[in-house]
Every structure is written in C-alpha cells, then in structure tokens.
Amino acid sequence: MARLTKKKKEARAKVEKNKLYSLQEASNLVKEVTYTKFDASVDIAVRLGVDPRKANQMVRGVVSLPHGTGKDMKVLALVTPDKEAEAKEAGADFVGLDEYLDKIKNGWTDVDVIITMPSIMGKLGPLGRVLGPRGLMPNPKTGTVTMDVAKAVSEVKAGKIDFKVDKTGIVHAPIGKASFSADKLADNAQELISTLIKLKPSTAKGSYVKSIFMSSTMSPSIAVDPKIN
Known part of the structure; x- marks a missing residue:
C-alpha cells in the first residue's frame, strides 16, 4: 500500500x-x-x-x-485539398489526408480531436481499431464530421x-x-x-x-x- x-x-x-x-x-x-x-x-x-x-x-x-479547458487541444483535420486552407486558418494543428491516414494506420495518435468530412468517413472505418479505443473516431453527433470544418476546429480550440x-x-x-x-x-x-x-x-x-x-x-x-x- x-x-x-x-x-x-x-x-x-x-x-x-x-x-x-x-x-x-x-x-x-x-x-x-x-x-x-x-x-x-x-x-x-x-x-x-x-x-x-x-x-x-x-x-x-x-x-x-x-x-x-485550459488545455491547448491538438486538432487533426482530415480534409480534401479544397478545405485545407480554412482548416489551417481556423487553427488546426495538423491538416491533410492520405499521409495522416497512413500515420494513424501505423499507430500515430498524437492528437486530442480529429475533425473530418462526411465523404472521408469511409476511409476512417478500417482505422476504428486504432481510433476507437482512444476516443478519437469522428462522429456526426459530436460535430466532428461536418462540411463546416473551420467552425468545428474553432469550437474545439475555444473549449468545446x-x-x-x-x-x-x-x-x-x-x-x-x-x-x-x-x-x-x-x-x-x-x-x-x-x-x-x-x-x-x-x-x-x-x-x-x-x-x-x-x-x-x-x-x-x-x-x-x-x-x-
């Protein structure tokens, strides 16, 4: 004891x-x-x-x-090229797609929140065994699967x-x-x-x-x- x-x-x-x-x-x-x-x-x-x-x-x-929360939340935005600029401007720490999908596949999860778009969720499905246990799988109910990526990133950074x-x-x-x-x-x-x-x-x-x-x-x-x- x-x-x-x-x-x-x-x-x-x-x-x-x-x-x-x-x-x-x-x-x-x-x-x-x-x-x-x-x-x-x-x-x-x-x-x-x-x-x-x-x-x-x-x-x-x-x-x-x-x-x-007082914590600097590290946000990964998995988005298509046309959404990269707005995600970066909103304050996302990591922005991209295929390169980060490969990193996650190899076990990288050094983020607090992942935000993505509906069209990309199909690519995240196979990574559920990595993201699920860590509570990182994006979900429409929590606003982390959305077309308004900039708003989602801003809200997380502000304390959502x-x-x-x-x-x-x-x-x-x-x-x-x-x-x-x-x-x-x-x-x-x-x-x-x-x-x-x-x-x-x-x-x-x-x-x-x-x-x-x-x-x-x-x-x-x-x-x-x-x-x-």
Whole structure:
C-alpha cells in the first residue's frame, strides 16, 4: 500500500467525509487541495441513473465550456485539398489526408480531436481499431464530421468537448485547470451538468444524476450535492 505523503494527508484532511458540497464550495476547495507543482487538470465525474447497455439510454453529447479547458487541444483535420486552407486558418494543428491516414494506420495518435468530412468517413472505418479505443473516431453527433470544418476546429480550440457515459454509467470530463478561478471552474461544471440534464433519456427511470465528484490531478475527490445543480 502506498504511503501517504504529508501533502496528501493535509489535502485529505481538508475534505469533510460524507459532506456534499455545493459546486461553488467544491470549486474553492479543489484549488486548496491541489498540491502538484504543475498546473493540474480539474475533472468532474457524474454518475447517471442510466443503463449504458441499452441503446436508448446511451448519453453522449458535446458542450462548449464558457471558460475553455485550459488545455491547448491538438486538432487533426482530415480534409480534401479544397478545405485545407480554412482548416489551417481556423487553427488546426495538423491538416491533410492520405499521409495522416497512413500515420494513424501505423499507430500515430498524437492528437486530442480529429475533425473530418462526411465523404472521408469511409476511409476512417478500417482505422476504428486504432481510433476507437482512444476516443478519437469522428462522429456526426459530436460535430466532428461536418462540411463546416473551420467552425468545428474553432469550437474545439475555444473549449468545446465531447463526452460519453462509460459502461459503469459515469461521465468523466475536464472542466479546467487548477489555475482557473473558482468561479470559472464552477461555471464550467454547471454548464456540463446542465447539458447532461437536458440529455436525460426518456426511458431513464428514478434518480438521473446520482452523484457528482470533482477532483484535480492527484487530489482527493470532493462530493458535490447532485440535488442543488
């Protein structure tokens, strides 16, 4: 069992057991219990009352965080030559087609998001075994398969993220960095939670938002009251 360091003990001592914090309180506290020397990522985990095994209870969507994620998202635009200029102008880090398809085939996935066009999806199908497990396969539902490539690239660069409930019914998503103000973290978290509530499947019964936890890299988790959001 790993030994608790002094900083870990101090951080844990600041989080009251069995207490449900408001989003604002949790956002203030997560900054206090973050002790990394680097600018830690702040994440939120929302457990939903859905059965992801049922297609009509799969929760997936996108949200534009009002204050961004604080991370410089690396975007690959797989486009035809006539779309390359607008993709580059919008801020895509990598732009092209065949050369990048070959790189992906050989295992290259050093990007955060891939944006492409409907006509190119057929070429990406065989690469599903590489892109799928990493969550990089473009999808029309998340706006990453579109003819408006410039808009899609700009939105991702500005803080648009996609999320998907995992097999245990939990949605994990980044909401910023520890250097963000508590107000900005709370705003981003509220936007994500509000979006999830709007996506509640009609077939989901009982309590929908079961629990919410906020944490930063290596920090203890902070329980957020799901009933007040």
